[in-house]
Amino acid sequence: xxxxxxxxxxxxxxxxxxxxxxxxxxxxxxxxxxxxxxxxxxxxxxxxxxxxxxxxxxxxxxxxxxxxxxxxxxxxxxxxxxxxxxxxxxxxxxxxxxxxxxxxxxxxxxxxxxxxxxxxxxxxxxxxxxxxxxxxxxxxxxxxxxxxxxxxxxxxxxxxxxxxxxxxxxxxxxxxxxxxxxxxxxxxxxxxxxxxxxxxxxxxxxxxxxxxxxxxxxxxxxxxxxxxxxxxxxxxxxxxxxxxxxxxxxxxxxxxxxxxxxxxxxxxxxxxxxxxxxxxxxxxxxxxxxxxxxxxxxxxxxxxxxxxxxxxxxxxxxxxxxxxxxxxxxxxxxxxxxxxxxxxxxxxxxxxxxxxxxxxxxxxxxxxxxxxxxxxxxxxxxxxxxxxxxxxxxxxxxxxxxxxxxxxxxxxxxxxxxxxxxxx
RNA sequence: GGAGAGAUGGCAGAGUGGUUGAAUGCACCGGUCUUGAAAACCGGCAUGGGUGCAAGCCCAUCCAGGGUUCGAAUCCCUGUCUCUCCGCCA
Numbered sequence: 001x002x003x004x005x006x007x008x009x010x011x012x013x014x015x016x017x018x019x020x021x022x023x024x025x026x027x028x029x030x031x032x033x034x035x036x037x038x039x040x041x042x043x044x045x046x047x048x049x050x051x052x053x054x055x056x057x058x059x060x061x062x063x064x065x066x067x068x069x070x071x072x073x074x075x076x077x078x079x080x081x082x083x084x085x086x087x088x089x090x091x092x093x094x095x096x097x098x099x100x101x102x103x104x105x106x107x108x109x110x111x112x113x114x115x116x117x118x119x120x121x122x123x124x125x126x127x128x129x130x131x132x133x134x135x136x137x138x139x140x141x142x143x144x145x146x147x148x149x150x151x152x153x154x155x156x157x158x159x160x161x162x163x164x165x166x167x168x169x170x171x172x173x174x175x176x177x178x179x180x181x182x183x184x185x186x187x188x189x190x191x192x193x194x195x196x197x198x199x200x201x202x203x204x205x206x207x208x209x210x211x212x213x214x215x216x217x218x219x220x221x222x223x224x225x226x227x228x229x230x231x232x233x234x235x236x237x238x239x240x241x242x243x244x245x246x247x248x249x250x251x252x253x254x255x256x257x258x259x260x261x262x263x264x265x266x267x268x269x270x271x272x273x274x275x276x277x278x279x280x281x282x283x284x285x286x287x288x289x290x291x292x293x294x295x296x297x298x299x300x301x302x303x304x305x306x307x308x309x310x311x312x313x314x315x316x317x318x319x320x321x322x323x324x325x326x327x328x329x330x331x332x333x334x335x336x337x338x339x340x341x342x343x344x345x346x347x348x349x350x351x352x353x354x355x356x357x358x359x360x361x362x363x364x365x366x367x368x369x370x371x372x373x374x375x376x377x378x379x380x381x382x383x384x385x386x387x388x389x390x391x392x393x394x395x396x397x398x399x400x401x402x403x404x405x406x407x408x409x410x411x412x413x414x415x416x417x418x419x420x421x422x423x424x
Numbered sequence: 425g426g427a428g429a430g431a432u433g434g435c436a437g438a439g440u441g442g443u444u445g446a447a448u449g450c451a452c453c454g455g456u457c458u459u460g461a462a463a464a465c466c467g468g469c470a471u472g473g474g475u476g477c478a479a480g481c482c483c484a485u486c487c488a489g490g491g492u493u494c495g496a497a498u499c500c501c502u503g504u505c506u507c508u509c510c511g512c513c514a
Contacts, residue, residue: 041474045483052483055495059442068494075494198504241434 001359002100004034017106020113020321030099037092044085051078101203102210105356107321108330114320120333121320126304127313129337130396136340137394138271141167143403144423147272159261161272163390166421170407171279171390173414175254178281178306182383186302188252188283193232195255196223201235204361206327206353213262216276225258229282230380237286238361241373247365248287248295252383254279271391273345278387285379288365289355292377296352299381300332303348306384309410312392313337315344327353334384336392347388350381 007014011027018026054075061068112121141147146167152160163171182188202208202224207215216225226232233251242249257280268274283302287295300316307314319331328351335344355375358364364373397406404422407415 038474041483045474048484049482051494056443058494062442072494077494079494 001356002103003359004030004096004100007031008034014106018103020107020111021104021324022115022322023103026099026103030096033092033096033099037089037096040085040088040092044082044089047078047082047085051075051082054078098209101206101360104326105329105353107324108352110318111324111330112318112320115322116320117323119320120317120323123316123318123332125313125315126308127311127337129313129339131339131398133342134339134395134398134400136271136338137391139340140394140398140403140405144405144421146421149272156276158269159274159276161275165424166415166418167390167394169415169418170393170405170411170421171386173411174386174389174393175279175281176414177309177411178383178386178389179252179254181306181309182252182281182283182302185305186250186283186298187248188250188302191229191233191236191251191253193226193229193236193253193255195226195232195258196221197226197231197235198223201231201238204238205231205234205357206360207231210326214260216258216260226255227259228257228280228380228382229253229255230284233282233284234286234357234378234380235361237358237363237376237378239363241364241366242286242376244288244365244367247376248285248291250283250285252281252283254281254386256280271340272387273391275387278385280385280387281383283381283383286363286376287379289374289377292352292354292379295377295379296330296332296350299379299383300334300350303334303350303381303383307334307336307347310389310393310408312389312396314347325349325351327351327356329354329356332381336388338392338395339398340391340395345388346385347392348382348384351379353378353380 002014007027007030011031015025015027018024054071058068058071058075061071112119114120135143138147138149141163142149144167146164148162148164152162179190183190196218199208199222202215207227215227217223218225232255233253236251237249256277258277259275261274261276264274272278283299285295285299304314304316314334314336317333317335319325319328319333324331331349331351333346334348334350336347337343338345354377357378358375363376363378365376366373393408393411394405397408398404399406399420402422404420407419407421412419
């Protein structure tokens with residue numbers, strides 16, 4: 001969502017910014033509606049002022065015991081006009097809001113230009129790739145008897161997985177490990193949020209109105225299943241004026257995520273890379289405009305840290321203009337090495353939304369005692385995707401000698417003595 | 425799920441159709457007094473928007489959306505949330 005006054009001031013700036021995302025100029029259309037709306041509004045307000053003034057006279061006449069009939073009829077005459085203008089004003093406002101809320105965030109200046117993920121820029125690599133190629137998690141998991149896709153398909157259809165035994169435990173261990181590191185070392189507060197939210201929450205984080213078809217919803221209560229914990233965590237400050245001294249606020253949560261994956265038919269159909277349901281540990285930071293870029297780097301570092309501790313090789317990329325998400329000004333992706341695919345795959349996405357979401361959800365901050373408020377900056381990042389981390393552990397810690405999976409050192413405390421997962 | 429009560433400024437809390445954008449208290453800001461502070465006293469203090477060079481003027485907002493009325497914080501309908509009681513339940 002954008003400040004209409006900022007668009008009035010420098011329309012070319014906005015058109016240029018949207019052009020970087022491959023969009024046509026929109027400001028002339030927006031300003032035309034805005035101008036029309038203000039004309040209507042001025043007219044309406046003048047009429048309302050007149051109505052109010054004349055109405056007050058009725059009260060005075062009646063108080064003095066006079067006959068107000070004539071005066072009442074005079075005011076009644078204004079009524080129809082007011083209603084008409086109100087309707088016009090409302091419609092124009094709606095039109096304006098629809099356009100403004102469907103336009104993506106402005107990109108940061110250091111985002112590279114490009115059309116799709118092929119143009120993302122690698123920033124650096126970390127870790128030694130020990131296994132260049134090998135069996136993928138499907139093969140390893142099914143062989144061990146810890147992953148069952150068929151059984152899941154029977155009860156839930158495609159894009160669901162059942163984990164069994166030590167593999168299920170390994171998934172839980174990963175979640176626990178991530179949360180523990182972020183709360184202990186990175187300043188995040190653990191939150192257990194609702195998994196079902198109302199449309200206004202999704203509007204706030206900008207999944208709605210544009211991406212409704214990507215969400216699951218409930219039939220009888222009109223709830224949406226969260227596509228990521230970014231939604232409830234960020235909405236914790238919706239409608240609030242948070243004390244400047246309490247920033248940054250750092251929240252993290254371990255939740256299931258639900259995605260309909262509309263539009264990705266045929267992509268990543270093998271294995272559990274792209275599911276309708278997966279666990280993710282999410283980090284959200286609420287901060288000030290001055291500190292958000294610094295916080296962005298901090299958050300990226302938090303996500304990278306857990307991969308380093310797991311000794312999983314990864315590379316970090318900055319998304320190009322065409323690949324950066326709707327609400328983000330800048331996004332870093334961390335891609336983990338998957339020997340089964342012989343490639344790096346996204347395991348974390350860390351974005352700075354600046355005031356884009358804050359405007360939508362009216363989340364502001366105020367210095368103690370000060371009069372004016374400012375919008376907060378919001379950031380979110382996976383820390384990291386648990387399902388994909390599980391794939392990465394399975395494939396990178398595969399032992400070709402016996403077909404087992406070695407439990408990474410840092411996960412051992414969570415595995416109850418299991419050091420290697422083998423066929424049962 | 426059933427029955428009832430409620431939602432007013434940063435907070436507490438008045439206000440049931442007419443100069444009420446809203447009493448009062450607390451908090452906050454400025455001033456007088458004081459060596460300084462406290463107390464006391466005086467004054468200020470909601471938000472969003474339109475218009476204007478500006479001072480200002482105007483409009484909207486008493487949970488949200490509709491309605492009744494010349495006029496709504498106040499009356500009616502719907503929704504949301506909170507509380508109380510009953511039922512059910514991990």
